[in-house]
Amino acid sequence: MNPLLTVSNLSYCKKDKSWFAKQERFSLAPVSFELKAGETMAIMGENGSGKSLLAKLLVGVARPSAGEILLNGESLHDKRQRFQAIRMIFQHSKESLNPALTLGSLLEEPLILNTDLDARERKRKIEETLKLVGMLPEHQYFYRHMLSEGQRQRVAVARALILNPQVLVADEPFAALDPSVRSQTVNLLMKLQRDLGLGFIFISHNLGIVRHISDRILVLEAGQLVESGKTDVIFNWPKSDYTRRLIHAYQALISRDD
Amino acid sequence: MPLLDIKNLTLEIDTPLGWVKALDKINLSIDSREVRALVGESGSGKSLVVKSIVGALSDRWKVTADRMNWKGQDLLSMSDSQRRSITRSEISVVLQNPATSLDPSATLREQIEESIADSQLSKGWFWQRRQQRREISAQQLHKVGIRDHDLCLGSYPHEVAEDISQKFALAMALVSNPKLLIADNPTMGMEPTTKVQVLRLLAKLNKTRELSILFVSHDLLAISAMADTMTVLYCGQTVESGKMGQLKRRPLHPYTKALLDSAPSFRRDLPPKAALSSLDGTIPTLQHLPIGCRLGPRCPRAQKECVKMPDVRRIHDHHYACHFPLHRDKI
Numbered sequence: 001m002n003p004l005l006t007v008s009n010l011s012y013c014k015k016d017k018s019w020f021a022k023q024e025r026f027s028l029a030p031v032s033f034e035l036k037a038g039e040t041m042a043i044m045g046e047n048g049s050g051k052s053l054l055a056k057l058l059v060g061v062a063r064p065s066a067g068e069i070l071l072n073g074e075s076l077h078d079k080r081q082r083f084q085a086i087r088m089i090f091q092h093s094k095e096s097l098n099p100a101l102t103l104g105s106l107l108e109e110p111l112i113l114n115t116d117l118d119a120r121e122r123k124r125k126i127e128e129t130l131k132l133v134g135m136l137p138e139h140q141y142f143y144r145h146m147l148s149e150g151q152r153q154r155v156a157v158a159r160a161l162i163l164n165p166q167v168l169v170a171d172e173p174f175a176a177l178d179p180s181v182r183s184q185t186v187n188l189l190m191k192l193q194r195d196l197g198l199g200f201i202f203i204s205h206n207l208g209i210v211r212h213i214s215d216r217i218l219v220l221e222a223g224q225l226v227e228s229g230k231t232d233v234i235f236n237w238p239k240s241d242y243t244r245r246l247i248h249a250y251q252a253l254i255s256r257d258d
Numbered sequence: 259m260p261l262l263d264i265k266n267l268t269l270e271i272d273t274p275l276g277w278v279k280a281l282d283k284i285n286l287s288i289d290s291r292e293v294r295a296l297v298g299e300s301g302s303g304k305s306l307v308v309k310s311i312v313g314a315l316s317d318r319w320k321v322t323a324d325r326m327n328w329k330g331q332d333l334l335s336m337s338d339s340q341r342r343s344i345t346r347s348e349i350s351v352v353l354q355n356p357a358t359s360l361d362p363s364a365t366l367r368e369q370i371e372e373s374i375a376d377s378q379l380s381k382g383w384f385w386q387r388r389q390q391r392r393e394i395s396a397q398q399l400h401k402v403g404i405r406d407h408d409l410c411l412g413s414y415p416h417e418v419a420e421d422i423s424q425k426f427a428l429a430m431a432l433v434s435n436p437k438l439l440i441a442d443n444p445t446m447g448m449e450p451t452t453k454v455q456v457l458r459l460l461a462k463l464n465k466t467r468e469l470s471i472l473f474v475s476h477d478l479l480a481i482s483a484m485a486d487t488m489t490v491l492y493c494g495q496t497v498e499s500g501k502m503g504q505l506k507r508r509p510l511h512p513y514t515k516a517l518l519d520s521a522p523s524f525r526r527d528l529p530p531k532a533a534l535s536s537l538d539g540t541i542p543t544l545q546h547l548p549i550g551c552r553l554g555p556r557c558p559r560a561q562k563e564c565v566k567m568p569d570v571r572r573i574h575d576h577h578y579a580c581h582f583p584l585h586r587d588k589i
């Protein structure tokens with residue numbers, strides 16, 4: 001099977017323009033990986049290891065200094081195509097939704113910007129997408145504050161899905177959620193992935209969830225790619241010290257039996 | 259005698275719709291040297307319990323309790339100054355999100371030195387006392403595992419990393435050598451390695467200084483690694499409380515079971531990518547509280563009787579409040 005997303009030698013370098021010499025401040029070393037359709041990849045690493053930066057590079061918020069991202073074997077030069085195919089879910093669903101707009105107009109915005117649908121088609125698409133994430137068509141007239149936390153998370157997913165993307169990128173989608181809402185969101189994402197064949201890349205500190213839903217793991221340390229591989233391989237036979245430390249910390253938490 | 263003993267704590271809030279019970283008959287007791295976890299989702303009133311223990315609530319809210327004792331003294335009937343002196347010297351709180359609860363306009367040195375009481379210093383001239391303050395604050399930082407105290411103390415809250423400011427908040431809380439430390443969500447949003455460090459630190463303090471800890475969180479992983487006993491809150495009601503191991507092995511309340519099941523880490527037999535079990539819906543808001551057992555509308559075992567508040571029943575030291583607990587078959 002052809003890979004859905006191919007990332008080769010993607011790197012990023014931020015330089016301080018100092019008076020005398022250019023100083024390198026932060027860099028993401030060349031990262032390469034492949035993602036197949038329907039596959040989930042988790043990015044692990046400590047704070048400041050460049051996880052969010054990698055996510056930003058993938059969705060096109062930040063511009064990589066070298067390397068390329070191929071979608072279905074074609075390079076992503078067309079911005080519009082890229083914005084449709086790779087969508088992002090943000091960490092704080094509450095803050096990322098505009099309080100002054102109804103959900104309908106929130107969801108309509110990406111359609112206006114990225115597609116040629118007319119008003120009626122847009123409305124139908126919004127209703128379809130709301131149903132897809134388990135909400136009612138009437139919810140399009142609601143505002144953000146009228147929803148519960150779980151519903152807000154669903155809207156965030158709906159906004160990512162409305163352009164029929166092929167890849168979803170999520171930056172800590174489960175960190176701010178309560179246990180029951182978290183399970184609901186995890187279930188929803190897994191179901192959507194099965195039904196639509198999405199590639200899903202997410203960043204998480206919660207190794208329990210990482211182990212549960214991801215197929216492959218990418219471990220970053222200070223901008224360097226330390227390790228990547230299948231989930232059970234990494235969890236059972238971590239190669240580098242850094243990964244071992246992360247996994248051991250996690251094992252230490254769960255293995256207290258009494 | 260327990261250190262802190264709370265029975266039937268009720269907190270009522272005045273809303274446009276009338277008085278609403280934000281906390282409804284909470285029971286909680288902490289023995290000395292005990293690590294008790296207070297678990298609940300956001301909106302379940304964990305932080306309100308913490309605030310009512312230290313008395314940091316608005317005057318317009320009604321707090322009533324059958325018993326709210328600190329070492330046998332009734333906290334609710336004592337005068338404000340007495341109560342303040344207890345919270346000053348014997349109870350410490352680490353607030354949620356230390357990076358924002360620290361004063362952004364003062365260096366960490368000023369903040370920790372301010373929290374050292376005059377009574378902890380021996381008499382002397384002001385420069386000697388200043389010297390003592392510096393020594394105490396450096397010692398405290400070393401104890402919580404911050405090595406480079408000068409660098410840390412000289413910086414402002416936004417300049418230090420999140421885990422450092424968490425440890426710093428802990429150091430500040432421990433300056434007064436408290437008997438009880440209340441840690442409100444101390445591991446929120448931390449990566450596993452830092453989390454383990456902070457938990458180890460708390461466990462060490464619990465052993466060496468005979469410190470009791472009330473660990474308020476919804477991170478079940480951290481709690482199960484740390485706590486001896488656990489109290490589960492749902493929507494302002496105590497749902498179940500008992501020994502950690504017992505609760506984990508055999509929960510009696512449907513909510514506790516749902517909470518434990520929602521963490522995939524505890525279920526080794528779970529095949530990867532299987533759907534996680536979860537209760538439908540979300541925790542109700544204060545304006546729409548159901549009557550009786552507040553889990554009612556979401557509970558898979560709910561029946562007609564659940565519109566009445568169940569009494570607290572006990573099996574040994576395992577308390578639960580449910581009409582149809584899990585060890586009985588469904589009727």
